[in-house]
Amino acid sequence: MILVVYLLIAYLLGAFPSSVVLGRLVGRIDVREHGSGNAGATNAWRVLGWKTGVAVLVLDVAKGVLAAVAVPMIPMGSVPVDGPTLAVLCGLTAVLGHVFPVYLRFRGGKGVATAAGMLVGVAPIPVGCALGVFAVLLVLFGRVSLGSIIAAWAIPLSAFLLNEFTSYKSPIALIAVTALLAAFITFTHRSNILRLIRGEEKSFPRLQVWRRLFRR
Numbered sequence: 001m002i003l004v005v006y007l008l009i010a011y012l013l014g015a016f017p018s019s020v021v022l023g024r025l026v027g028r029i030d031v032r033e034h035g036s037g038n039a040g041a042t043n044a045w046r047v048l049g050w051k052t053g054v055a056v057l058v059l060d061v062a063k064g065v066l067a068a069v070a071v072p073m074i075p076m077g078s079v080p081v082d083g084p085t086l087a088v089l090c091g092l093t094a095v096l097g098h099v100f101p102v103y104l105r106f107r108g109g110k111g112v113a114t115a116a117g118m119l120v121g122v123a124p125i126p127v128g129c130a131l132g133v134f135a136v137l138l139v140l141f142g143r144v145s146l147g148s149i150i151a152a153w154a155i156p157l158s159a160f161l162l163n164e165f166t167s168y169k170s171p172i173a174l175i176a177v178t179a180l181l182a183a184f185i186t187f188t189h190r191s192n193i194l195r196l197i198r199g200e201e202k203s204f205p206r207l208q209v210w211r212r213l214f215r216r
Contacts, residue, residue, distance in 0.1 A: 003079045003086075010067040010090035014097025014114055017104050018059035019044040026052050032107070036202070039101075040109030042144045046202070057113050060098065064117025067094030084122065088177055091118025095181065099188060110188045112148040115181055119155060123178065125168055129158035142203035145192035152182040 019039045023031040027048045035043045041060055045053020068091035072083060079086055098114040100106040119127045134151035138144065156179040159170040186193075195201040 002077045003081065003089075005076060006071060006074070006079065006086065006090055007093045009074070010071045010093040011097040012102075013067050013071065014063050014094030015101035015103055015108070016059075016063060016097075017101055017108065018063070019056045019109065020104065022052055022056055022059075023048060032104075038109060039104060039107065041113055060109065060113035061117035061120070063098065064091055064094055064114040064119070065121050066117075067091050067114075068118040068121035084171065085173070087122050088118075088174065091115075091122065092177065092181065094118060095184075110148070110185065112152065112185055115152070115185060119178065123155065123159060123170060123174060125162065126155045126159040126170065126178070130154040143196070143201055145189055145201060146196060149186055149189050149193070152185040153179075156182060 017039060019031050019041065023029050023044060029047070031044050031047050032039050035047045037043070041053050041057035044056040068087045071090045072086045081089065095111045095115045095118060097108075099108050099111045101108040116127060116130075119130075130151040133154040134147040137147035137150060141147070156175050159175045159178065162168040163170055163175070192201055
C-alpha cells in the first residue's frame, strides 16, 4: 500500500501541466489550441517564444528529477523494493503522469523532458551521452522530435556499451527499463515520425548553426 502512495505522489507531480499553466500566465492562451496542439515544451516554444519554452522545459525536467530523487526520500515506511528500483518506478510513473495527466483529461506531452529528468537522477552518464546526441542532431537537422527519439534510444545503448567496455556499471534492469521507455517515447512521437517521413515536420532553422557558418 505504501508503494502505491509513492507512485501516486509521483504521478500527480508528473501530471502538473507546465505548458498549460505557463501558457495561461504568460500568453493568456491554451497552448493545446495552437501550433501542434501538444502540451509540451516544444510547442510552448513555438507558440509563446523561447523564454517560455525553456521555462516549460526546465519545469518538465524538474518533475522527473523530483519524482526519482525526492519522492522516494519521503519517510512513509518500508516498501517491497530497494531504493534504486523505487526511484525508477517513481520516475516512470511521473512520465506516465506527464503523458496522461489527470488535470488535462489525460492528454499531455510526449514525455521526453520528464523522462530525461528522471534518468538524470538514476543514470547520469548515459543521460549525458544522450544529451550530446540530441544536441548534435538538433544542430544538424533542427528537428526536436528526431533528436528526442534517437536520444531516447541512446540511453539504453550507451548504458549497455559502458557496461561492456568500461568500469561503469548500470543494472540490467535499468537498461531494460530505459529501452522500454525509449519504445514508449517513440510511440508517443508516432505522428512526428509520419511527418518526418513525409518531410512535413516543422524545424527550428535558427538552431542549425552549421548553415550560418557555411553562408559566410
